[in-house]
Amino acid sequence: MTGFEFQPEFQPGEDFAIAMDELDPLKEFRERFLFPKIEGGDCVYLCGHSLGLQPKTAAAYVEQELKDWAQLGVEGHFRAKNPWMPYHRLLAEQTAELVGAKPLEVVVMNSLTVNLHLMMVSFYLPTAGRHKVVVERGAFPSDQYAVESQIRFHGFDPATSLIELTPLPGESCLRDEDIESVIERAGNDTALILLGGLNYATGQAFDMARITRSGHARGCVVGFDLAHAAGNLHLKLHEWGPDFAVWCSYKYLNGGPGCVAGCFVHERHARSWDLPRLAGWWGHDEKSRFEMGPKFQPMSGADGWQLSNPSILSLAALRASMDIFHEASMERLRAKSVSLTSYLEFLLSRKASPKFSIITPREKERRGAQLSIRVPRNGRALCEHLTQEGILGDWREPDTFRVAPVPLYNSYRDVFRFVRRFAAVLD
Numbered sequence: 001m002t003g004f005e006f007q008p009e010f011q012p013g014e015d016f017a018i019a020m021d022e023l024d025p026l027k028e029f030r031e032r033f034l035f036p037k038i039e040g041g042d043c044v045y046l047c048g049h050s051l052g053l054q055p056k057t058a059a060a061y062v063e064q065e066l067k068d069w070a071q072l073g074v075e076g077h078f079r080a081k082n083p084w085m086p087y088h089r090l091l092a093e094q095t096a097e098l099v100g101a102k103p104l105e106v107v108v109m110n111s112l113t114v115n116l117h118l119m120m121v122s123f124y125l126p127t128a129g130r131h132k133v134v135v136e137r138g139a140f141p142s143d144q145y146a147v148e149s150q151i152r153f154h155g156f157d158p159a160t161s162l163i164e165l166t167p168l169p170g171e172s173c174l175r176d177e178d179i180e181s182v183i184e185r186a187g188n189d190t191a192l193i194l195l196g197g198l199n200y201a202t203g204q205a206f207d208m209a210r211i212t213r214s215g216h217a218r219g220c221v222v223g224f225d226l227a228h229a230a231g232n233l234h235l236k237l238h239e240w241g242p243d244f245a246v247w248c249s250y251k252y253l254n255g256g257p258g259c260v261a262g263c264f265v266h267e268r269h270a271r272s273w274d275l276p277r278l279a280g281w282w283g284h285d286e287k288s289r290f291e292m293g294p295k296f297q298p299m300s301g302a303d304g305w306q307l308s309n310p311s312i313l314s315l316a317a318l319r320a321s322m323d324i325f326h327e328a329s330m331e332r333l334r335a336k337s338v339s340l341t342s343y344l345e346f347l348l349s350r351k352a353s354p355k356f357s358i359i360t361p362r363e364k365e366r367r368g369a370q371l372s373i374r375v376p377r378n379g380r381a382l383c384e385h386l387t388q389e390g391i392l393g394d395w396r397e398p399d400t401f402r403v404a405p406v407p408l409y410n411s412y413r414d415v416f417r418f419v420r421r422f423a424a425v426l427d
């Protein structure tokens with residue numbers, strides 16, 4: 001039971017939003033986060049897709065490590081309250097739970113684009129007959145740069161090695177059956193299928209199980225960038241079976257700006273010693289790491305892809321948030337998220353006007369928390385105006401306003417307040 005099974009019919013008034021917040025079984029979690037203030041009041045923060053809010057406990061988690069560093073110096077690696085040597089382990093279990101993986105399959109390390117490159121070093125192994133990469137058109141720029149540079153690195157040309165999945169003319173999102181037919185057509189020349197789990201611009205969530213199945217059936221490697229899916233969708237990576245996945249921890253995961261990122265390598269590759277990989281000492285078998293021997297012996301599982309000792313202060317902040325995720329549970333969060341985003345859609349649909357349209361898919365399986373609202377005229381000015389009032393969404397050129405009610409800390413009343421002002425300013 002998630003507590004969200006019985007949805008009342010949505011009502012348009014503010015009293016309904018207030019009543020829904022009262023009934024919300026996750027309502028206390030809002031109190032655990034720090035909201036930016038505007039004229040003394042909480043702002044309406046719908047920007048968790050860009051930078052999640054700070055848990056109130058983050059400072060204490062970080063201070064613990066600063067204190068141990070002050071009092072123990074280098075000894076903190078072994079004698080800190082949470083010894084730094086195995087510190088990243090403290091996150092393995094909860095990270096695995098968050099993305100539906102086994103602890104062996106996940107590690108927190110580096111930053112997102114770095115992890116994407118590390119994964120492509122191991123899993124993009126083009127040959128003359130099979131060198132293509134299937135991506136979504138309009139993927140996040142960093143992913144586009146990373147993929148194109150990897151193609152060139154192997155001596156191929158993006159003009160002939162890159163296949164971009166493109167929506168039909170006049171549509172914003174991809175159709176599942178079109179993704180599948182591209183994979184069926186091009187699969188035999190394709191080395192890697194690399195998609196966002198959820199497209200950052202449109203908010204479209206992909207059917208990762210289905211894409212993985214059809215990719216594997218054609219002999220392709222399948223990877224996902226989950227920057228906008230981790231902490232947003234209820235992921236089952238082990239079961240769905242992609243070869244790898246990467247994500248950042250500062251969006252829905254609230255780990256703080258530039259936080260250490262996540263990486264998943266499916267168990268089937270846990271002991272694939274013959275895969276090419278870039279090596280560093282933190283990926284070396286930890287039992288003999290400090291013998292400092294000349295020969296690299298990777299640890300099994302995702303741990304074996306680590307390069308460097310991680311930023312403990314950043315991991316500490318992330319732990320504060322992961323403890324909250326564990327308590328709230330992704331299943332309950334997702335249930336609230338489905339309701340909250342439908343409510344946002346409901347209120348917007350009551351203000352329907354040619355001045356805006358929602359480009360995110362309507363079906364709950366095909367989206368997460370975010371709705372992308374296309375505002376063809378003066379949208380940027382609208383977004384800036386709302387920001388000044390303390391209503392924070394995110395503007396993407398040329399015409400998209402992205403808002404995400406985040407189930408951990410947003411309320412129905414936040415959504416109500418947003419739509420009221422959005423509609424008023426639009427007029």
Ligand SMILES: *Cc1c(COP(=O)(O)O)cnc(C)c1O
Binds near residue numbers: 111112140200
């Ligand atoms: C946010 C985001 C990034 C950012 O990359 P960093 O390496 O964390 O700077 C990359 N890819 C996607 C899909 C994103 O959403």
